[in-house]
Amino acid sequence: xxxxxxxxLAERLSWIAVDWGSSNLRAWALNDEDQVIAETSSPxxxxxxxxxxxxxxxxxxxxxxxxxxxxxxxxxxxxxxxxRQGWVEAAYLPLADDSDVLAELGTRLTPVxxxxxxxxxxxxxxxxxxxxxxxxxxxxxxxxxxxxQLAGLVARRPGFDGAVCLPGTHAKWxxxxxxxxxxxxxxxxxxxxxxxSRDSVLRHSxxxxxxxxxxxxEAQQAAYLEGIDTALSDPGRLSAELFGIRARDLLDSxxxxxxxxxxxxxxxxxxxxxxxxxxxxxxxxxxGSQVVLIGxxxxxxxxxxxxxxxxxxxxxxxxxDMILSGLGHIHQRDExxxxx
Amino acid sequence: xxxxxxxxLAERLSWIAVDWGSSNLRAWALNDEDQVIAETSSPxxxxxxxxxxxxxxxxxxxxxxxxxxxxxxxxxxxxxxxxRQGWVEAAYLPLADDSDVLAELGTRLTPVxxxxxxxxxxxxxxxxxxxxxxxxxxxxxxxxxxxxQLAGLVARRPGFDGAVCLPGTHAKWxxxxxxxxxxxxxxxxxxxxxxxSRDSVLRHSxxxxxxxxxxxxEAQQAAYLEGIDTALSDPGRLSAELFGIRARDLLDSxxxxxxxxxxxxxxxxxxxxxxxxxxxxxxxxxxGSQVVLIGxxxxxxxxxxxxxxxxxxxxxxxxxDMILSGLGHIHQRDExxxxx
Numbered sequence: 001x002x003x004x005x006x007x008x009l010a011e012r013l014s015w016i017a018v019d020w021g022s023s024n025l026r027a028w029a030l031n032d033e034d035q036v037i038a039e040t041s042s043p044x045x046x047x048x049x050x051x052x053x054x055x056x057x058x059x060x061x062x063x064x065x066x067x068x069x070x071x072x073x074x075x076x077x078x079x080x081x082x083x084r085q086g087w088v089e090a091a092y093l094p095l096a097d098d099s100d101v102l103a104e105l106g107t108r109l110t111p112v113x114x115x116x117x118x119x120x121x122x123x124x125x126x127x128x129x130x131x132x133x134x135x136x137x138x139x140x141x142x143x144x145x146x147x148x149q150l151a152g153l154v155a156r157r158p159g160f161d162g163a164v165c166l167p168g169t170h171a172k173w174x175x176x177x178x179x180x181x182x183x184x185x186x187x188x189x190x191x192x193x194x195x196x197s198r199d200s201v202l203r204h205s206x207x208x209x210x211x212x213x214x215x216x217x218e219a220q221q222a223a224y225l226e227g228i229d230t231a232l233s234d235p236g237r238l239s240a241e242l243f244g245i246r247a248r249d250l251l252d253s254x255x256x257x258x259x260x261x262x263x264x265x266x267x268x269x270x271x272x273x274x275x276x277x278x279x280x281x282x283x284x285x286x287x288g289s290q291v292v293l294i295g296x297x298x299x300x301x302x303x304x305x306x307x308x309x310x311x312x313x314x315x316x317x318x319x320x321d322m323i324l325s326g327l328g329h330i331h332q333r334d335e336x337x338x339x340x
Numbered sequence: 341x342x343x344x345x346x347x348x349l350a351e352r353l354s355w356i357a358v359d360w361g362s363s364n365l366r367a368w369a370l371n372d373e374d375q376v377i378a379e380t381s382s383p384x385x386x387x388x389x390x391x392x393x394x395x396x397x398x399x400x401x402x403x404x405x406x407x408x409x410x411x412x413x414x415x416x417x418x419x420x421x422x423x424r425q426g427w428v429e430a431a432y433l434p435l436a437d438d439s440d441v442l443a444e445l446g447t448r449l450t451p452v453x454x455x456x457x458x459x460x461x462x463x464x465x466x467x468x469x470x471x472x473x474x475x476x477x478x479x480x481x482x483x484x485x486x487x488x489q490l491a492g493l494v495a496r497r498p499g500f501d502g503a504v505c506l507p508g509t510h511a512k513w514x515x516x517x518x519x520x521x522x523x524x525x526x527x528x529x530x531x532x533x534x535x536x537s538r539d540s541v542l543r544h545s546x547x548x549x550x551x552x553x554x555x556x557x558e559a560q561q562a563a564y565l566e567g568i569d570t571a572l573s574d575p576g577r578l579s580a581e582l583f584g585i586r587a588r589d590l591l592d593s594x595x596x597x598x599x600x601x602x603x604x605x606x607x608x609x610x611x612x613x614x615x616x617x618x619x620x621x622x623x624x625x626x627x628g629s630q631v632v633l634i635g636x637x638x639x640x641x642x643x644x645x646x647x648x649x650x651x652x653x654x655x656x657x658x659x660x661d662m663i664l665s666g667l668g669h670i671h672q673r674d675e676x677x678x679x680x
Contacts, residue, residue, distance in 0.1 A: 279576030
């Protein structure tokens with residue numbers, strides 16, 4: 001990019017939004033109307049960095065956007081960069097009965113000292129839930145990154161009431177009432193599926209099928225939904241049903257052969273693991289109630305298939321939209337807070 | 341061992357029993373009264389061998405026992421050496437309504453050709469269960485090695501009625517009626533625990549605690565039994581309770597600190613995973629009924645603690661005793677069959 005093109009961007013740049021996860025980061029340049037004027041990404045996630053490497057990693061990614069001199073472009077970061085093992089720890093904000101933690105995120109930012117004077121970095125806190133203080137009795141739980149997406153959802157849908165699911169390695173299910181979060185639960189489904197499909201005895205029976213992949217045909221969809229129903233009807237038999245995938249591969253002559261066999265068994269495994277999650281997550285949801293999914297398109301479609309099969313009304317919101325809406329909302333709160 | 345000592349053993353040797361598993365093998369030399377006159381073991385399990393390496397691996401282990409010349413010492417092998425990827429495949433014997441498969445094992449041996457004329461090798465078949473033909477409706481399932489232990493149990497307790505559990509990487513639960521096996525179910529608990537404790541996000545919260553290890557103190561025992569109860573009371577929440585282990589490590593100030601913390605959380609994880617198994621495996625068992633455990637001592641003790649907590653009557657049999665009893669029984673059947 002030539003200097004002629006870079007200069008105007010630097011002039012229009014108002015602030016920078018960053019979603020810095022465990023395994024990658026995404027950054028957006030925004031003007032003073034919160035419109036995206038550039039975006040970029042990098043595979044340098046939190047897990048690969050020591051604390052003193054974050055600033056350089058960030059500048060490698062957004063350096064081209066920065067003006068030659070400035071006394072502080074706000075860089076607002078959500079995600080695992082704020083974990084204890086990250087750049088600087090942004091302490092978890094505890095859910096409590098008498099506070100609207102999603103609305104408070106912008107007033108609880110953790111400033112991060114930088115060598116480069118052009119950067120004014122702040123990190124959004126995660127949320128934690130403790131049985132003693134949570135609005136409704138819940139288990140111990142934490143989230144980091146998803147709180148920003150939930151704030152983004154509430155910014156788009158003020159006073160939102162209902163269940164929100166953020167699928168992924170550690171899927172989060174949050175309950176919102178009148179735009180406030182009243183509790184949340186994390187399910188290890190994504191990680192469980194990865195471990196079982198890549199590292200367990202089941203790997204011999206599967207293709208390199210991924211939980212996030214699309215279900216190619218009707219046979220796979222049926223295998224997936226059968227897995228969902230099996231897990232929901234008797235979740236206590238789950239670890240037997242898991243081994244049953246291996247046994248069916250060895251014995252079941254009615255299964256397709258070749259790659260279709262591995263795809264069928266992979267779809268069933270995905271259904272079993274996700275069915276276990278849905279057994280816990282939807283136990284107290286009335287049939288017909290709405291579930292908003294926030295996440296990657298193909299993974300959300302897989303959840304949608306199961307949730308609609310179970311009689312829920314599903315809406316999908318894109319990850320990046322909710323992050324930008326959330327960081328934009330937090331940025332405004334932070335601005336109004338610092339100018340008041 | 342000097343030749344003076346080896347010679348008498350070779351003279352007393354009648355046959356050789358071998359339990360050849362995925363990751364190791366154990367062998368016993370027996371006289372014509374089925375008494376053990378020598379035993380040995382090796383880490384050369386089935387997974388590390390190609391088919392043409394089995395004979396040499398066996399001779400490395402039992403070679404010292406063999407007479408200089410002989411026209412065939414019977415070597416009776418059970419376990420994974422008979423798998424498709426093993427030495428020679430010993431096809432699964434299907435459970436069926438009208439047959440006593442445990443009694444038939446000795447008449448369904450697979451002979452294995454050897455270069456060494458002193459060896460007369462035979463492999464015990466595994467068992468398989470298919471929903472269409474099983475005595476009671478069961479899922480697809482397979483076992484290989486455990487059938488010999490079950491035959492050993494029935495040889496010791498003729499007409500045995502009740503539940504038998506063989507803990508391990510893939511735990512087997514069998515139902516026996518009048519000494520016949522009527523069905524069985526495999527649970528992936530051991531493998532699930534290993535994957536979760538070594539390879540998942542939970543590894544950060546645990547010590548190198550192993551499912552087979554003993555529960556050192558009362559606090560660990562309590563954590564383990566709490567995990568059992570939690571999984572049994574709501575198995576559908578399992579993958580949430582798994583993540584809860586991580587969250588409690590981050591948040592729960594009432595937990596012990598230091599290595600006791602990891603041990604407590606490891607005991608809880610073990611309880612959750614085993615509780616899920618017990619939820620499925622004991623669903624149709626009347627409280628107070630007997631469960632016989634066959635396996636390694638410390639792992640059986642862990643199962644016993646949970647099963648007695650749930651009100652079952654537990655008896656433990658040692659692995660090697662049941663294998664020797666089973667192979668001895670099969671050896672007699674085979675002898676009487678070939679001399680009739």
